Amino acid sequence: MSDIATPGATDTAPPATITFADFGLDPKIQKAVLEQGYTIPTPIQAQSIPHVLAGSDLMGAAQTGTGKTAAFVLPIIQKILRHASNSASPARHPIRALVLTPTRELAVQVAENAASYSKHTDLRAAVVYGGVDMKEQVSILRNGVEILIATPGRLLDHIGSKVANLSQVEILVLDEADRMLDMGFLPDLQRIIDLIPAQRQTLLFSATFSPEIKKLAQSYLRTPVTVEVARQNAAADTVKQVVHMVSSADKQRAIVKVLEARTRAGLSRQCIIFTNSRLGCAKLSRALERDGIKAGAIHGDKSQGERTLTLDAFKSGAIEALVATDVAARGLDIPDMPCVINHELPYNAEDFIHRIGRTGRAGSKGDAIALVDASEKRLLDDIEKLMKRKLDVQPLPEGAPSQSRPSSSSYGSSSGSRSSYSAPAKMSDPFFYKPYEPSVASVSTVDAAKPEEKKAGITPAKPAVGALLGGFKKK
Ligand code: AMP
Helix, strand or coil, X not given: CEEEECCCCCCCCCCCCCCHHHHCCCHHHHHHHHHCCCCCCCHHHHHHHHHHHCCCCEEEECCCCCCHHHHHHHHHHHHHHHHCCCCCCHHHCCCCEEEECCCHHHHHHHHHHHHHHCCCCCCCEEEECCCCCCHHHHHHHHHCCCEEEECHHHHHHHHHCCCCCCCCCCEEEECCXXXXXXXXXXXXXXXXXXXXXXXXXXXXXXXXXXXXXXXXXXXXXXXXXEEEECCCCCCCCCEEEEEEECCHHHHHHHHHHHHHHHHHCCCCCCEEEEECCHHHHHHHXXXXXXXXXXXXXXXXCCCHHHHHHHHHHHHHCXXXXXXXXXXXXXXXXXXXXXXXXXCCCCCCHHHXXXXXXXXXXXXXXXXXEEEECHHHHHHHHXXXXXXXXXXXXXXXXXXXXXXXXXXXXXXCCCCCCXXXXXXXXXXXXXXXXXXXXXXXXXXXXXXXXXXXXXXXXXXXXXXXXXXXXXXXXXX
């Protein structure tokens, strides 16, 4: 799953059971992490954070989706926290950490994370990128900001008009450096880096270690620690995947039939059902309850307390069907499952792999059932392309709402009786994914800007139209 190579350092990999508390982060940062629902660091976090805190340059082989953002943002906040000031004077808020990303969407995403993780501190985070009016960005930069996330071209524009000054930058992050090179940013990168003090810490993240990246690393990093974390892009072999073609209107009844078939086969009814929207999640959960299935919903509108209660009920068996959106599922430690049902296919194929990765973990067997209607055919194609395999389309089990025939092999992969499911010990899930597109959550983060920030012109326009925004803070 992950390994570490440390050419420039003598450290060994940290113990597998490391927790966020072990990093010695300031309580304000730990509080924010807890509020995100993170309990265990992902491998890239466990391996990178101590090195960043120790001041090493770092070269991380990790893609978006591995928890990489927190791997650099959390220790950055810790390191620059000593500069935090509640003074209104812009002079007290120079740029201390600069994160360069190849795309606007990634910049927004990183900025949202930076704003969340720093929300209990007096540090400011903001994002600037091209393709939108500069005015709002200018006002944000003039007010002062300690953590700046930027795409290179637009940052150079601001430097050119003397709105951004990099002379006090202590930490530089090149995020998705391989993509930056692909997109021809090298000359811009060079110009920016020339403006940053040589006495800095540099962190470089890249999905590949191509010769170009190695060259870049050599010229910009000093005896870097190298941390490597792989992201799976295939489901475990132990997961048996089945697709049922079902019209949207029949999907809820199809779930009931699927669970009845599992009961008849002596399998556990315990399952996670993924939906795409919060509203759909809540509605489905209620509808299943009416059908006699013990169901509970977790989604982004639920408080952390409610989510924990529902999850505990699920783990104890009081709830059989946990209906979840990706947002909720990601931030929670959901244990290994005998069965995952996709009520709808996710819009992003990689999310599908994340969802079905909830079953068949650590060598145990599991069933992943997708209910697909005709309008989702394109999403199914994308998923099959990503997984490089065709999924088995089977009729629904007997008694199902469509005219399908019973299939004895439908859920035959699960070995043995699972009528008494018990949750395994907590484990970290190394597999996270978040698409580049700004999420709905990003809109609300932005909308949650303080009134005075809005007044100060920090309120972003809608990411959908690619507007600038300050991914600003705070609660
Ligand atoms: P990233 O690779 O930074 O884009 O992160 C991918 C997703 O993982 C994001 O939705 C993060 O909020 C989430 N995430 C990051 N760290 C953790 C963690 N330690 N536990 C649970 N979720 C996390």
